[in-house]
Structures are given as C-alpha cells and as structure tokens.
Amino acid sequence: MSFLRMAIAGSWVIAMAASLQGQTSRISISTSGAEGDANSGWFLGHETNWWYWQNPGGVAISADGNRIVFESKAENFATGDADSNSTDVFLRERSAGTTIQVSPLSTSTSYFFDPVISPNGSYVAYQAIVPGEIPYTARYTVSSQTRCVVNRDVPGYDGLNGCYQAAVASDGAVVFEHHYSGGSAHFPTGYWWNGSDYICPITEAGASCDTDQGSNSGTACGNSVTIAYSRPAEFSPGPSPSVSGDGSVVSFVGLTYYIFCDANAVAQIFARATSSCTNGTYELISKSSGGAAANQDCIDPYISNTGQFVVFASAASNLVSGSSNGYLQIYVVDRTANTIRRVSVSTGGALANGDCRKPSITANGRYVAFESEATNLVSGDTEGHTDIFVRDRDLDGNGTLDNPTLGNTVATYRVSVSSSGAGGNQSSFGPSIAATASPVVVAFSSDASNLVSGDTNGFMDVFVHVGLP
Numbered sequence: 001m002s003f004l005r006m007a008i009a010g011s012w013v014i015a016m017a018a019s020l021q022g023q024t025s026r027i028s029i030s031t032s033g034a035e036g037d038a039n040s041g042w043f044l045g046h047e048t049n050w051w052y053w054q055n056p057g058g059v060a061i062s063a064d065g066n067r068i069v070f071e072s073k074a075e076n077f078a079t080g081d082a083d084s085n086s087t088d089v090f091l092r093e094r095s096a097g098t099t100i101q102v103s104p105l106s107t108s109t110s111y112f113f114d115p116v117i118s119p120n121g122s123y124v125a126y127q128a129i130v131p132g133e134i135p136y137t138a139r140y141t142v143s144s145q146t147r148c149v150v151n152r153d154v155p156g157y158d159g160l161n162g163c164y165q166a167a168v169a170s171d172g173a174v175v176f177e178h179h180y181s182g183g184s185a186h187f188p189t190g191y192w193w194n195g196s197d198y199i200c201p202i203t204e205a206g207a208s209c210d211t212d213q214g215s216n217s218g219t220a221c222g223n224s225v226t227i228a229y230s231r232p233a234e235f236s237p238g239p240s241p242s243v244s245g246d247g248s249v250v251s252f253v254g255l256t257y258y259i260f261c262d263a264n265a266v267a268q269i270f271a272r273a274t275s276s277c278t279n280g281t282y283e284l285i286s287k288s289s290g291g292a293a294a295n296q297d298c299i300d301p302y303i304s305n306t307g308q309f310v311v312f313a314s315a316a317s318n319l320v321s322g323s324s325n326g327y328l329q330i331y332v333v334d335r336t337a338n339t340i341r342r343v344s345v346s347t348g349g350a351l352a353n354g355d356c357r358k359p360s361i362t363a364n365g366r367y368v369a370f371e372s373e374a375t376n377l378v379s380g381d382t383e384g385h386t387d388i389f390v391r392d393r394d395l396d397g398n399g400t401l402d403n404p405t406l407g408n409t410v411a412t413y414r415v416s417v418s419s420s421g422a423g424g425n426q427s428s429f430g431p432s433i434a435a436t437a438s439p440v441v442v443a444f445s446s447d448a449s450n451l452v453s454g455d456t457n458g459f460m461d462v463f464v465h466v467g468l469p
C-alpha cells in the first residue's frame with residue numbers, strides 16, 4: 001500500500017503523496033474480505049428482462065468517495081441472503097471496511113437493482129421487482145437502516161405500470177421515472193395525457209403534489225419527484241434522470257416532440273427545476289453554443305452535485321465546432337457560463353475512435369469520468385477492451401477550467417488499470433466519480449481479473465481507483 005488511510009477525530013482522509021500512482025482496490029467483497037460468489041456491478045438487471053428500465057450503471061459513489069452502492073447476485077456478502085442469486089443492493093463503506101445488504105433479505109425471487117446514493121451518502125435508492133407487486137422505487141436511509149417505498153403516494157401509481165430509474169438528492173428527495181399506460185383519470189391538473197401509451201414529461205415535487213393517494217399500503221417516503229416521461233418505444237433507454245445534490249435541478253433525456261410540441265424526434269438532454277408541480281421551464285442542455293439542438297440522440301445525462309454542470313453522451317455532429325466521427329462522444333455543459341465542451345478527447349487532442357458512455361463529473365467540473373471503447377484516448381491501450389477514463393479539465397489546478405481549443409493543456413487518463421498501471425484483461429463499465437473527493441475516486445465494474453491480486457472468482461466485480469495513474 002503506498003497510501004495511508006487515517007481516521008482522525010472521526011473523519012476519514014486519505015493521505016497520499018503527490019508523486020504516488022493511483023491505487024485500485026476491490027469493493028465487491030464481504031466485510032470479512034471474501035470475494036463474491038456471483039457477478040457484481042454493471043447491468044445485472046438485464047438478466048431479469050427489466051434491463052430496459054435500468055440506468056445502466058449498477059454502481060454509485062458518495063461525494064466523499066467513502067460509500068459505494070452496487071448491485072450483486074453474490075449471496076456471501078450478507079448473512080441470511082438466500083434468494084437463489086436474485087439481484088440485491090449492497091453498500092460498501094470504505095472507511096469502516098464493511099459491506100451491508102441494503103435491499104431486504106428475501107427468500108423469494110425478487111430483484112433489487114439500479115442503486116444510486118445521495119452525494120452526502122445518507123440515502124440509497126434502488127429499483128424493486130417483487131412478485132405480485134408493481135415495480136417500485138425504494139429508498140434506504142443509511143443511519144437508521146430503514147426502507148420506504150418512494151412511489152406509494154404518486155398519483156396514478158395505483159394499479160399501473162410502476163416506477164423506474166431513480167436518482168436521490170442529499171435531503172432524500174428521489175427522482176424517478178413514472179411509467180404509465182392507463183388512462184389519464186388519476187392525474188392531477190398539469191399532467192398531459194398524450195392519448196396513447198404514455199404520459200408526457202411532467203415533474204412533480206413535494207408531498208403537496210400527492211393529490212391522489214395510491215391504493216397500495218406501506219410506508220411512503222413523500223418528498224419525491226416524478227418524471228413521467230414518454231418513451232418513444234418500449235425498449236428505448238428511458239429518461240435516466242439525475243438530480244443535483246440539493247434536489248433543486250433534474251437533468252434527464254426527453255423528446256422536444258413532447259416537451260415543445262415540435263417535429264424533432266431526436267432524444268435531447270433537458271434540465272428543469274423541481275420546484276413546480278406542473279409544467280415548468282424546460283432548459284435544453286444538448287445544444288450548440290449557437291442554440292441548435294443535437295442532431296443525433298443524446299443519452300446518459302448526469303448533473304453535477306452543484307447543478308452547474310451536465311454531462312452526457314451523443315453522436316451528434318453539430319454540438320461543437322470541429323470534426324465528428326459518428327461515435328458517441330462525451331459533452332460537458334456549463335449551465336452558468338452557457339458553454340459546451342467535448343471531453344472524450346486524448347491529451348493530445350485526438351477525438352475518441354469508439355463510443356463513449358456513462359459520464360459523471362465532479363462538483364467543481366474539473367474531472368469527468370466515462371467509459372469508452374476507444375483505443376486512442378491514452379497510449380498503451382492495446383488490450384482491446386472497454387475502459388474507464390478520466391478527463392482533467394484543470395490540469396494546472398488553478399481553479400479555472402481550461403479550454404484546449406484555446407491552447408490550454410488538459411489531460412486524459414485511464415483508471416481501469418491495476419495499481420501498477422496494467423490494463424484490464426477484460427472490459428470495465430459504468431463509472432461513478434466521487435463529487436468532492438481529493439484525490440479523485442472512481443468506482444466502476446469490471447470483468448477483468450488482473451486489476452487486483454487474488455481475483456479468482458471468475459465473476460464481474462466492483463472496483464475503486466483512487467488517484468490517477
């Protein structure tokens with residue numbers, strides 16, 4: 001170990017000399033250190049046939065980098081977990097070295113997946129598919145180890161199609177997609193029924209919006225935000241909502257066709273405040289500095305802890321000046337400065353030569369983590385596998401974000417590597433970057449067996465990389 005972990009007056013810090021290399025460790029282990037006896041991490045929901053409702057991440061990290069939530073089919077992480085390798089949600093606390101099961105212990109074939117954690121690490125939200133129940137979103141309070149059902153009191157929830165794709169703010173407010181295929185009768189003023197299968201995009205905030213109590217019993221969370229979103233097709237990715245740390249702003253995928261009633265069927269990224277129960281102002285994020293909406297679909301939005309930055313992926317050719325190559329690239333929009341930058345670029349300025357997905361960004365906008373199939377983002381990426389990359393947008397560390405198109409120096413690193421810098425022998429997926437941790441902390445899933453010593457389970461695991469290679 002070339003860095004020191006120290007517990008000082010109840011707080012936890014990592015002391016790390018500036019010259020030291022980043023370190024990779026495994027997160028999907030039991031409290032006693034046992035490796036998982038089944039897959040952990042990215043995209044397990046696809047095994048349940050519910051994959052198309054999922055935020056394809058499977059891993060999320062608190063702002064300080066201490067708490068990581070992940071989904072897993074392993075049954076040796078928690079005593080009493082004997083549900084025939086159904087998917088469960090686990091919380092790893094790095095400072096304490098503990099792994100606990102967040103989803104309820106069950107012996108039935110239930111699926112709990114798609115976990116997210118609030119920036120302050122106090123709340124976890126996840127998806128639940130339980131026999132006899134409408135799919136629901138649950139919230140777990142870490143301090144009390146209690147659970148509630150987020151969407152119990154959502155108008156129209158009763159008897160209908162359920163809720164998916166959660167995000168959770170530090171006050172416990174949960175944002176989720178409300179998938180709806182019934183009539184419009186249950187919806188309060190402001191909901192827009194499009195007459196076919198889905199309700200149009202509306203957000204709803206606060207208990208005061210809950211005008212029609214659902215018929216389901218159980219403890220309701222209240223304080224939730226719904227994105228009732230029109231999916232263009234049953235198997236489309238969905239809104240993938242993300243929320244700022246204070247819960248005030250949501251970003252999500254939507255169609256201007258439904259939001260602005262135009263003819264554009266390209267999926268765009270939007271942001272909007274959560275303060276209104278009815279139609280509010282939708283801010284188009286995926287647009288060029290001249291205001292043109294993206295000319296190809298945009299996916300995987302993620303809003304920073306502060307709400308200032310939104311990152312997303314798109315193969316659009318008209319968002320920034322310069323060449324495009326048809327691959328999904330990563331963009332950062334600064335909502336304050338009203339700028340858009342492409343960050344899926346090598347240190348030397350080469351555009352990624354493969355698709356890039358699943359970006360997340362630190363609170364100050366400096367670091368962006370994403371996964372990519374590209375082989376040209378760093379030198380030595382020769383293994384032929386999907387990797388996790390981090391873009392440093394303020395390489396001189398002076399607090400001012402830099403713009404390489406103006407000659408500033410920025411850098412791109414690969415973090416899905418071992419502590420000695422070896423590339424993974426299989427692919428890595430779904431990164432989540434800690435919003436405020438220093439040095440940088442990135443959690444991700446990987447099939448690679450060579451990122452840490454002793455990985456002999458033959459299953460996907462969850463890892464964390466601390467620092468940069």
Ligand SMILES: [Ca+2]
Nearest residue numbers: 081083086088
């Ligand atoms: Ca289990």
Ligand SMILES: [Ca+2]
Nearest residue numbers: 381385386387
């Ligand atoms: Ca690679």
Ligand SMILES: [Ca+2]
Nearest residue numbers: 394398400402
């Ligand atoms: Ca700078």
Ligand SMILES: [Ca+2]
Nearest residue numbers: 455459460461
């Ligand atoms: Ca493994």
